[in-house]
Amino acid sequence: MIDLYTGPTGNGQRAAIALEESGLAYKTTKYNLQKGEHKNPDFLKINPLGAIPAIVDHDGAGGKKIVLTQSGAIVLYCAEKSGKLLPKDPERRAQAYRWFMHTSTDVGPASGAIFATGSLPDKPASAVELFQKRLINHLRESDRRLGEAEYLAGELSIADIALYPIVASRKALIEKAGGFTNLFKWFERMSARPGIQKGMQVSS
């Protein structure tokens, strides 16, 4: 059994979706971040940073307990443990790595920077706009890829799981930018999946 510690954010949703789509048994502890529940002493023993998501797998490698933070690492862990979400075909597998990293190092940081700059007391408009533009530019690349294939790696993979919560939280901005036909078709396909629905609901 895996314990999931999460909250209503994209990173939390990514971990919950990964657990759902990989079919691993887990139980959820949900924290109210506004109330600072994720800073409780028990959780700080799991993640000294006091950041969600985190998992504790009581049946990790060799039957040993493993504690894991970082939503991307949790996605990869679930994929390896379940044998799902990592294409068997080497070409598709390489594409899964590529698009997983595209989200982790390009799309995700731009989205995070919009949140961070928008949280500053003076909400510097030029900084917010810069990161909005960056996010949109990176997502144009995802959209282009989704014009070639139904899923980023040609089949559902770690790459789609990484991207979905960001598109969900930035829907209004993406719609306003316009021209994301492929991305929105993919988003609808993803949203119809019970695993995605349950993961979003568990972490909302």
Ligand SMILES: N[C@@H](CCC(=O)N[C@@H](CS)C(=O)NCC(=O)O)C(=O)O
């Ligand atoms: N890179 C980490 C980010 C984790 C993170 O920043 N979590 C936020 C919520 S999305 C959090 O719990 N922040 C509380 C804090 O850092 O005090 C991941 O992908 O898991």
